[in-house]
Amino acid sequence: MGVIGGRLDSASAGYAARRAAMLAKLGELSAEQDKAVAGGGPKYVERHHRRGKLLARERVELLVDPDSPFLELSPLAAWGTDFPVGASVVTGIGVVEGVECVIIASDPTVRGGTSNPWTLRKTLRAMDIALENRLPLVNLVESGGADLPTQKEIFIPGGRIFRDLTRLSAAGVPTIALVFGNSTAGGAYVPGLSDHVVMVKERAKVFLGGPPLVKMATGEESDDESLGGAEMHARVSGLADHLAADEHDALRVGRRIVARLTARRPSGPAPGEVRPPLYAEDELLGIVPEDLKIPFDPREVIARVVDGSEFDEFKPLYGASLVTGWATLHGHPIGVLANARGVLFSEEAQKAAQFIQLADRAGTPLLFLQNTTGYMVGKDYEQGGIIKHGAMMINAVSNSTVPHLTVVMGASYGAGNYGMCGRAYDPRFLFSWPSAKSAVMGPAQLAGVLSIVGRAAAQARGQAYDEEADAAMRQMVEAQIEAESLPFFLSGRLYDDGVIDPRDTRTVLGLCLSAIAGAPGPAPAGYGVFRM
Known part of the structure; x- marks a missing residue:
């Protein structure tokens, strides 16, 4: 492989302007992410601590291995809506006893941890990731159930949570519920459908109907503990497999469950040698222009992300608006498709279709680096078959069976979003830079x-x-x-898995490739009819 990059002039005025614009966007991103971290605000955080309870992120931190990374997903969910940023739940991928797990943690400081429509979408996305990548699922449960004023948007689609829990278990993916507080009504089925259940003594409450509902429905007088307390479920109903003395004990037991899993993830191919890029990741801040009409060379991005800055370019002289080639990232082989000048012509579409087929044949994951205004329009291009060739590329992306990863660096407009594996094409993970924009057109x-x-x-x-x-x-x-079209708006609606600092791109992609590596190998690809 040849070393790429090195043409970026980090001393130029243009670089300084691009860097300053990106830093300003990162400042805005940090402020929005802080809202999610703040949960329900100081009043409710203090009340939660006063009751002797841990916060959602504190629970996650104690669950995962010390000094290991936690890849948080969709932290801006619900941004720009009537609901708090973060959607009352923390989701992500963390390492527990050496095993990568998907973690879902209710945030009870935000409206009692009740689930709104965005909570549901964020939770279902995390469960999809667990199933597709065969990652054990750990639920850290403390939720007041559905946000009743929005029940019409939650009740019917919310049943998928229960279906997916059973499908995870049927697929041999372990599901674990650590119950710290309320898990009532429909939420009672989360521990009810999990493989392993831990409940905290005198804290966990799991029942289909609380005392007021039971009184109204049957006339029976009861209390929380006899209806659904942790000790009752451990001694009488048998729903609880483990009775924990307190929250720390529940997390300790949860770690031991993961450590003793008999259905461990299948091991994928061992990654090769990991070598850092030759160029500083900090320089990624000064590559994308604030005006996305101005093109930039994605090779400079690739050079600061892949191992050793080595890239074996495929068809470099044909379809030059799309850069394609082979590299490794944290030791994992990848194929890269990156937009160079935004517009996709017939040559780029045909080149992409061939490259995707080659990656499928080799079983190599694909990384799409988006900065596209879409497929070229005009009489000459229509007569030249741009529809057929664009359809060929979309056909290849749609039916490719190797894992896909997507990063939206700049523009993502029109059918170019589709051809470059946008959210509708189910990439395993999709992240955006703060410079990203996406819409049907500009x-x-x-x-x-x-x-x-x-x-x-x-x-x-x-x-x-x-x-x-x-x-x-x-x-x-x-x-x-x-x-x-701005990234906060799109991320708030879960059209990506998070807006990331460009400097974190290599680390984030490395974590994703590690999570993907243990899943079963892809089936042979089968394509629809290519119109020639």
Whole structure:
């Protein structure tokens, strides 16, 4: 493999401007992530501690191995909605007794840990990751159940949580529930459907209906402990497999359960030698221009992410707007597809389809580095078959069976989002940089299209076109699309797995590749009909 990169001038004024713009965006990102870390705010955090309870992130920290990384997922979930940032739950991948696990931790300082529509989506995403990558699932449970005012958006789709717990167990993926407090109504089925259950004495409460509901339904007088207390479930119902003395003891027992799992993850191929890139990861801050219309060379990104900055480029002289090639990352072999000039032409689409087929044949995971405005339009390109060739690339991405990872560095517009493995194409993991933007097209283009359509409609009716109203419409639409294409908005709706600091890209991808490595190997790829 050849060493790439080295053309970036970190002493130039352009680099300094790009770096400053990225640092400003990272400052905004940090402020938003702090909101999730703050939970329900000082009042409720203090009340929780006063009751002798640990916070959700404190529980996670004590569960995972000391000094091991925790890859938090979707920390900005619910951003821009009526619900708190973070969606009342912490999810991520951590190492417990040397085993990578998906961890879901209710945050009871946020509305009692109740589940809103975004809590549900975030939880289901974490469970999908556990199943697809065969990672044991550990639930740290303390939740007041559904957020009742939004039950219409939770009740019916929420049943999938219970279905997925059974499917994880059926697939041989261990499920563990550590119950620290309330797990009531439908939430009672989380421990009820888990392989291993630990409940904290005098704290855990698991029942389908609490004392008030039982009184209304049957007239029976009861109390929390006799209905669903931890000791009752350990001694009488048998729902609890372990009765923990306190929260620390529950976490200790949980670690021991993971350590003694008989259904351990299948071991994938051992990664090769790990060599750091030749160039500083800090320089990733100064590569992407603030104006995404200005192209940048993704090879400079690849050089600061892959092992030894070595990259074996595939078809470098053909379809130059898309860089493709082979590398290793933290010892794991990968194939890389990275947009160089934004637009995808027929040559790029055909090149991508062939490269994806080669990766499938070799069983090599694919990394998509997005900065695309979509497939090229115009008479010559339509006549040249851009639809057929774009469809060929999308066909290859859709039916490829090797794991896909996606990082949105810059633009992600139109069908280019699809061809470069956007969220709809189920990459194993998808992360965004703070510089990312995604929409059906750019704000100015979308507003312009609406203006042209409106003008043509007025002309067809024989009416004069209101230029003043048109200018106001364009301004409003551009502002709306700009706001809806920003990474915080998209991450808040779980269209990615998190917005990351560019300097963390290599580490995040390494953690993802490690999580993927233990899953069963891909089945042979089968493709739909390629239109030639």
